[in-house]
Amino acid sequence: xxxxxxxxxxxxxxxxxxxxxxxxxxxxxxxxxxxxxxxxxxxxxxxxxxxxxxxxxxxxxxxxxxxxxxxxxxxxxxxxxxxxxxxxxxxxxxxxxxxxxxxxxxxxxxxxxxxxxxxxxxxxxxxxxxxxxxxxxxxxxxxxxxxxxxxxxxxxxxxxxxxxxxxxxxxxxxxxxxxxxxxxxxxxxxxxxxxxxxxxxxxxxxxxxxxxxxxxxxxxxxxxxxxxxxxxxxxxxxxxxxxxxxxxxxxxxxxxxxxxxxxxxxxxxxxxx
Numbered sequence: 001x002x003x004x005x006x007x008x009x010x011x012x013x014x015x016x017x018x019x020x021x022x023x024x025x026x027x028x029x030x031x032x033x034x035x036x037x038x039x040x041x042x043x044x045x046x047x048x049x050x051x052x053x054x055x056x057x058x059x060x061x062x063x064x065x066x067x068x069x070x071x072x073x074x075x076x077x078x079x080x081x082x083x084x085x086x087x088x089x090x091x092x093x094x095x096x097x098x099x100x101x102x103x104x105x106x107x108x109x110x111x112x113x114x115x116x117x118x119x120x121x122x123x124x125x126x127x128x129x130x131x132x133x134x135x136x137x138x139x140x141x142x143x144x145x146x147x148x149x150x151x152x153x154x155x156x157x158x159x160x161x162x163x164x165x166x167x168x169x170x171x172x173x174x175x176x177x178x179x180x181x182x183x184x185x186x187x188x189x190x191x192x193x194x195x196x197x198x199x200x201x202x203x204x205x206x207x208x209x210x211x212x213x214x215x216x217x218x219x220x221x222x223x224x225x226x227x228x229x230x231x232x233x234x235x236x237x238x239x240x241x242x243x244x245x246x247x248x249x250x251x252x253x254x255x256x257x258x259x260x261x262x263x264x265x266x267x268x269x270x271x272x273x
Contacts, residue, residue: 001253002250002253002254002257005249005250005253006098006101006249006250008249009097009101009242009245009246009248009249009250010094010097010098010101010245011094012241012245012249013093013094013097013100013238013241013242013245014090014091014093014094014097015090016237016241017089017093017096017097017234017237017238017241017242018086018089018090018091018092018093018094019086019089019090020233020234020237021089021092021093021230021233021234021237022082022085022086022089024229024230024233024234025085025089025230026082028226028227028229028230029223029226029227029230032144032219032222032223032226033144033145033223034077035215035219036144036145036146036216036219036220036223037145037146039145039146039208039212039215039216040145040146093234093238096128096234096238097238097242097245099128100121100124100125100128100238100239100242100246101242101246101250103124103127104117104120104121104124104246104250105250105254106175107120107124107174107175108251108254108255108258109258110175113251113255117243117244117246117247117251118239118240118243118244118247119243120243121238121239121240121242121243121246122239122240122243123174124239125235125236125238125239125242126235126239127167127170127174128235128238129231129232129234129235130166130170131163131166131167131170132163132231133227133228133231133235134166135162135163135165135166135189135192136158136159136162136163136166137224137227137228138162138193139158139162139192139193139196139197140155140158140159140162140197140198141224142223142224142226142227143204143220143223144216144219144220144223146205146208146216147204147205147216147220148200148202148203148204148205148206149200149204150198150199150200151198154198155197155198158192158195158197158198161191161192161195162192162197165188165189165191165192166188166189168188169184169185169186169188169189170185172184172185172188173185205217
């Protein structure tokens with residue numbers, strides 16, 4: 001029963017958050033991406049140096065172009081692209097809602113039901129924004145199409161380290177009552193920056209003319225702010241919609257299970273909701 005409630009609550013949250021996320025992306029980020037893709041396509045059409053076309057292809061991780069090779073499928077701009085973006089946002093919101101509910105359930109088990117669902121969801125959502133957006137973006141900011149970056153594997157590994165460190169810091173600060181928890185949390189937050197984020201050696205917009213270079217620089221700065229607003233709206237709506245869904249479907253069943261198991265939350269079943 002509780003599993004079904006959890007899935008339905010996560011689906012309801014995903015519909016609300018994923019739809020809002022798609023709308024904010026269309027308003028904030030999509031115009032910048034489309035504008036940058038114009039320059040990216042122009043760069044891709046530029047002729048490569050005649051002396052080493054194969055070397056360039058190898059460096060980019062692609063095979064040399066062959067006449068008649070099939071182009072990879074991608075959604076067309078407009079309704080098709082928006083539709084697939086909405087599907088991806090729904091799946092992302094569903095996974096994050098399950099994570100939100102898991103952390104909220106652990107809190108109820110450890111600390112009881114005195115904290116209202118909306119407030120608890122807001123705190124967990126704030127930790128999610130810190131862990132999944134703010135902390136990684138301090139070392140690896142968002143990039144528009146056409147910009148070069150450090151090697152993908154190095155960026156992925158550092159991103160995972162930054163997310164894990166921030167999430168660990170939030171968990172230590174939130175669930176531990178030891179006097180040293182703040183010192184450990186601070187050390188975890190500092191860890192990815194002690195290691196250092198991978199940096200590109202050279203100009204991220206090398207290969208573009210002066211006009212395109214200036215335009216992409218401006219688009220890149222705007223894109224950083226746009227992704228920040230998109231992420232903020234995602235976690236804010238996740239906290240509100242997830243908190244309401246958790247309150248409606250998950251919390252009563254979870255507290256009943258904890259009460260039967262004689263868990264710490266059982267003594268607070270009658271606490272304010």
